[in-house]
Amino acid sequence: MINTFRNPEDKNRPCHVAEPVKKQLGAAALILTTILMVAAVLIMIYAANFSMLQQKSSTNQKSNNQAFEAAQAGLQFGLVYLTKNASAIIATKSGGFINYGPSDTNLTNVTLANGSKFSVVYTNPTANNYDLIQITSTGTASDGTGTHTVQELAQSVSGASLPGTITTRSNVVASGNVSVTGNYAVDAGGSISTSGHVNFSSTNPNDTNLTNMSADDLFTAITGVSKITMQAQSTYYPNSSGVNYSNLSGNVWINSSVSLAGNTTVGSAANPVLLVVNGNFSGSGTVAFYGLLYVTGTTSLSGTFDLHGGLISEGQITMSGTAATYDSGILKKVLTGTGTYAKVPGSWKDF
DSSP states (O other), X not given: OOOOSOOGGGTTSOOGGXXXXXXXXXXXXXXXXXXXXXXXXXXXXXXHHHHHHHHHHHHHHHHHHHHHHHHHHHHHHHHHHHHXXXXXXXXXXXXXXXXXXXXXXXXXXXXXXXXXXXXXEEEOSSTTOOSEEEEEEEEEOTTSXXXXXXXXXXXXXXXXXXXXXXXXXXXXXXXXXXXXXXXTSEEEXXXXXXXXXXXXXXXXXXXXXXXXXXXHHHHHHHHSSOHHHHHHHSEEESSSTTOXXXXXXXXXXXXXXXXXXXXXXXXXSSSOEEEEESSOEEEOSEEEEEEEEEESSOEEEOSEEEEEEEEEESSOEEEESOEEEOOHHHHHHHHBTBSOEEEOTTOOEEO
16 A cells, blocks of 8 residues: 655655745735725725816806806896986997997996906997897806806887977967977977967977876876986086086986077087976077977066977967077987887897
């Protein structure tokens, strides 16, 4: 029988057969550990970068949203501001176009409660058409890193209608060399009496449309807005003291009676005036008036009072030695920009 057992003398001798296996296992463990460590480091770096990217993306999104909301706020503000200041805005036109806003501190870099800002600019897409206004609003985030621009069109919805040359809810008394021309040259809710060399190209006495209309309704029918709104839209004078009539422009509200005498020119054919006198009006001497004169009380004209446009008086009109000519072009310029503006559906744009 063959002895297959190890020599008893070799029982304490180390077994060298397992050494290579141990070395291989150790190397494999080292490599695996290194790979795991590298993977862990890569995961940590990726997680850190992803976190930073998410934070940056979130900050950018917040900034963009803030800028967009500021732009929207500017658009809403711009529509209201246009209604209140349309005449002043349109008066800045040059070559048939307006570009209003950058120099107006009420419209440029307006700061909101959260620190964001908006700026509004008004333009008109079509030359000499001021009934359709384009409002552009640019919002800026509070940290200044994000901007957003929105735009929409606003259409004038004024109810204004062109009046005749001379209109009153009361009577007209004319004498001397008075000449008034135009369609419905003299329209009165009461009587029209003349003496001397009076020349009215047409008359419409006892107009029931006027007599049945309240003073406030007449004002709204002519201008398209209420007296309260017109006063808010106008350059306001609490009384006539210190008013320089030669420098008036746009809409003007004088909250008292007015006596205009001497050699005076109010407005011009290019820039007529809508003058509201909340009281009685007296004009004498040599006066040239371009625009629409609205008087809530009585009106007395004498001397050489050249009216280029129209006169509306809620009380009686007395004229002597007066020449008045109707100019629909001037009245259209005056009444453009009165009334309210409304958004044009489908015109909103997001840039």
